[in-house]
Structures are given as C-alpha cells and as structure tokens.
Amino acid sequence: MALKVLRAGILSTIQDLGRWGYQRFGVPVNGVMDEVSHRLANILVGNDEHAATLEMTLVGPGFTLNTDTLLAVCGGDFEARVNGEPLPKARPVLVRAGSALDFGPCRRGCRAYLAVAGGFEVESVLDSRSTFLRGGFGGWQGRALRRGDMLPTRHADPALYPSLHRKLREQRTPMSFPTWSATERVEVLMPGPYLLRFVRGRQWTRFPEESRELFLSSEYRIGSNSDRQAYRLMGPLLLPREPIEVISAGVTFGTIQVPPDGEPIVLMASRQTTGGYPRLGEVASVDLPLLAQLPAGARVRCQAVELAVAQTLLLEREREMARMREALAMRTST
Amino acid sequence: MTDPAPRSRSARFAFFPLGDRALVIELGARVSEALAAQARRLSERLARAQVAGVREVIPAFSSITVHYEPLRVKQAADPEDAGSAPFELLQVRLQALLEADQEDAGAAGAxxxxxxxxxxxxxxxxxxxxxxxxxxxxxxxxxxxxxxxxxxxxxxxxxxxxxxxxxxxxxxxxxxxxxxxxxxxxxxxxxxxxxxxxxxxxxxxxxxxxxxxxxxxxxxxxxxxxxxxxxxxxxxxxxxxxxxxxxx
CATH class of the missing domain: 2.40.100.10 (Cyclophilin-like)
Structure with a gap:
C-alpha cells in the first residue's frame, strides 16, 4: 500500500501536529503550518488528528495509487484531479487502485493537506512524524518528497464509509465520494488586507511609542522570502533609536520579532526554539491557519487584543472542532 | 519604567504571556550561572509535576518558557474557577510549584x-x-x-x-x-x-x-x-x- 511519486511538487513534506517535548534540547517543533486544515483532513478519513498528513506547497505533487485509497484534501485550493476528473475537496474520497492523483498549482491559499485513511507509514522520531528539513530527520527520510519515492500508507479500517465502497464496486468511475462536504474556512478569497490579531508581549512597551503606533497603523505585505520557518512583514521599518537589548529565550509559533534591520518577522512552524531579538508579541493562535495560507504579497494589518480575548477565541474554535469531529464521526459509518 | 508590569510578581517569579498557548517565567534580568542553574532546576521541577495541559518546559539563560494547551488547562480546573482564563489558572498552579519549599534532587548540571x-x-x-x-x-x-x-x-x-x-x-x-x-x-x-x-x-x-x-x-x-x-x-x-x- 503506497503512493508512487511521479512529480514531487514544490515542497511536499510529511507533517503532524509537531515534535513536542524536545525544545529544551534545541529541537524545533516543526509540524503543519495550517493546523485546522490538517486536523479536518484527518477527521474526514477517520484518523486521529495527530496522524501525519502530506503538506503540499504552491504546486502539488502527482501520484499513482497501488491500492484503493480513502483520502481527503483540505486547505488551500489546489487544482486536483483523479484520472483527469476534478477531485472534490474537504470530503472523503475513495480512489480506485491504479488511478493517477494529480495536484497542480494552488489557486487560493498556499498549502493543502492530504490525509489517507490509516495515515502514512513513516517512522516516529522523537515522538513525531514531522519532517525536520534542516535536521534531516523525521517524516519521509527527513526530507521533502522526490520523484520515484514510494510513500507507504498504513492499513485503513475497511468499515469506514461502506456506501463509498459500494459505489466504487458498482461504478466504473475512478473514485466515489459523498455529495456533502465539510465546511472549510478558506478566507483567502478576498484581496485583503487580512486582520492578524496578536497578544502584546514582554517587550512591547520597550519599543518606543512611535514604533508601536507605526506597527498598529500600517499595512504590511507578506515578503517573498517567507517560508515554513518565518514570514517577513514588508512595510514601514521599526527602527528604535536605541537598540533594545534582550536576553535570548524561548519563542513560539506566531512570535513577532524585530531584528536590527527593522523588518518584523513572524516565526512559523519550522522556527528555531529560541530567539534573541526583541518581540512585539505573538499572533493569536486562531489566526495562524489563515496566516499560513497567505501567499507572498498578501496584505495584512495587525491588531492588538487582550490575552483573555485570544484564549476565548481559541477555546471557541476548539469547541467548534469538537462539534465538527462528532458530526463527521457519525458519517463514517454511512 | 520601561518594562510593562508583569501579570503577576511574587518575590522572584514574574509571569508574562507568550501568546495564548505559552508563557514565560522570568527569573532575573541578567545572565548569570546562578540564574541558569535555577532555570534548569525549576524547569525540571515543573516538568516532573506533569501539570495537566502543560506540553513542555524550556529553560534558557534567565527564564523558563512553558508551552500549554489552554483547553486542557481549562478542563482540568475546578468548576469554581470556570470564569478564569487558562493563563491565570496555569499561573496559579505553576506559582505554587515554584514557591514550594522543596529539594530538587539530581537536578545539578553535569x-x-x-x-x-x-x-x-x-x-x-x-x-x-x-x-x-x-x-x-x-x-x-x-x-x-x-x-x-x-x-x-x-x-x-x-x-x-x-x-x-x-x-x-x-x-x-x-x-x-x-x-x-x-x-x-x-x-x-x-x-x-x-x-x-x-x-x-x-x-x-x-x-x-x-x-x-x-x-x-x-x-x-x-x-x-x-x-x-x-x-x-x-x-x-x-x-x-x-x-x-x-x-x-
């Protein structure tokens, strides 16, 4: 049971919810950029949310499947076909053995998540299946997919979605899928600017007032040199007259640092574990999946919110995910 | 006064949010071997306590970073604290652990x-x-x-x-x-x-x-x-x- 890689795409890596527990040894967390899309894709194929998915970037990969495969794709809107027919998104799809699964360029957003029922069969290193590209370990051989790879999948529960199996047996089509789909919040449709809420950090008030006001009142663009490690915010530079000295300490997903060149940087999934630049604050967790889908050039505005507001938003999102998980779990037996 | 007031200050431990899923405990504002040793010792103590919702504890020069899952912190809290934000709930719990008068065996650096x-x-x-x-x-x-x-x-x-x-x-x-x-x-x-x-x-x-x-x-x-x-x-x-x- 495997996916044979015919085309690798721009950057296709195996990721899960991250390599937690080893940052004190300097090991980055890694994991998916868009947590919500990853979790939803897993839920749709009956997986645990921690199961590894394939994160594709800007231009997706092409595969042939050597076995009937139940899969789901969520996140950015990639052109996707099975034997030339459009692959529907955000729902379970049972694809017939021998079919070609082909992802093209991304039309909206920039990353999508491919989950297969049972998950990908890759070794867990330091308690995670996430690929750590710079460290060269985890995921699929510690690297992005390449043409010719045989990406193994685990055994899937054959009792999932009996109606899809029935339809596939009865029809000649290369895939079967339900008429419903899960609701996705792909906000990356509008021209922007997108609102990024953030919680002010330890050093916020050490920035001079004019820097703080400039940051809050300006529009920034996502820099073209943004990647899984960090997003650069291009716009007015924040250059305090006197350098702000800080002692290096832990950082997190969404930390907004300002290096000496004055260009704010948002740390993302593959960030290092610590940082020594002054920080403005941290992007609210509920806004990180959106940020992860913003391509270079997208416009953003940053708005400060209280910590309690950010945590309430996060708890609401988790309740929403739980409701969706429950509703979708019932459908797996249909 | 250039620093913001910490969310809470006990004799030695100042808590600051690091976004909505992590917090920083500052032990001091300089680099010293004593502070690094303290960060190591106390972070091991916090990790050993296996506080519900805490993902990991990371010592650095003069601080400790704690990553946590707000939902799990909330779920583990007493019903009477239902109105408090996860940050506040966790802070109270960690503060008590830090201030406990206890020996930390085997936590000295090699x-x-x-x-x-x-x-x-x-x-x-x-x-x-x-x-x-x-x-x-x-x-x-x-x-x-x-x-x-x-x-x-x-x-x-x-x-x-x-x-x-x-x-x-x-x-x-x-x-x-x-x-x-x-x-x-x-x-x-x-x-x-x-x-x-x-x-x-x-x-x-x-x-x-x-x-x-x-x-x-x-x-x-x-x-x-x-x-x-x-x-x-x-x-x-x-x-x-x-x-x-x-x-x-």
Missing part, C-alpha cells in the same frame, strides 16, 4: 569534558582570530581551554549549546557574512559566547577547532549530550587523537 582539535583544517578561523586579538594561536587555545563554561541554553539548532564564560580577551563579533556550511563538531566563538555545532549547518561564528564528540543524535534518549545548566571544559587534543576518538 560537567562534560569536550576534546577539541584546534586550528588547521579543524579550525580554519583560529589564525585570523588570533591575529585580530594580537596573540599567538596557542594563546587562543590556552585561553579557550582554561575556563569551565556553563550552558546558558540550547538553541539555534538541535543540541547547540550557548556556552557562557568566554575569556573577555576572546570576545569577537560574529562574521559579517555567515558561512554556508560549518562542519558538524565545529567549536566556535560568536560574540561573548562559545559553542559547538552538532550538525552540518550554515553559521556565522568563528570556527577555531572541532570535536569528535557527537553532541546530538535523534535516535538517542535524551537526544542531546548537553542540557541547559550543564558545565563544559574544553581539552586540546592532537589530530591523531581526534581521528582515534572519531573511530571509537
């Missing part, structure tokens, strides 16, 4: 001897660095092997120790342009720190030698030879000894 082959192909910047400081390369080696350093934190890359205690005469600003490739095991000086590259990597520090010791291995538990709060002494070895140790 002392590791790190063999280093200095100069030549093993430390391509040794001569330049010696020249910059107007001393003989052998003097650089002497000054570098003399102190007992402590690990302020691990960061930059897996297993990379920021070592504190560099002789002031060796303090050297980082290279203006980082090298695209620094070999695994390289011992280097960057600013007032010295450190060891556990993996091949780009790097902006001045490489003065190389150790045959493997500082990081993801297949090992723990994966890193060093932890924050450990102490290190460098010992000069010959190229022959380097090759010998590498083979073992």
């Amino acid at each position: 002392l590791l001897e790190v063999p280093v082959c200095y100069g030549g192909d093993y430390g391509e910047d040794l001569d330049v660095l010696a020249l910059a400081h107007e001393m003989a390369p052998s003097k650089v080696v002497e000054l570098h092997t003399h102190p007992i350093y402590y690990v302020g934190m691990l960061g930059f890359m897996p297993g990379f120790p920021y070592l504190v205690g560099l002789d002031a005469r060796l303090v050297t600003p980082r290279r203006a342009t980082p090298r695209p490739q620094v070999a695994r095991g390289s011992v280097a000086i960057g600013g007032e720190h010295t450190g060891v590259y556990p993996l091949d990597s780009p790097g902006g520090w001045h490489v003065i030698g190389r150790t045959p010791l493997g500082l990081f291995d993801p297949r090992r538990q723990p994966p890193s030879l060093l932890q924050a709060g450990d102490r290190v002494r460098f010992v000069a070895i010959s190229p022959e000894r380097y090759q010998q140790l590498l083979a073992t």
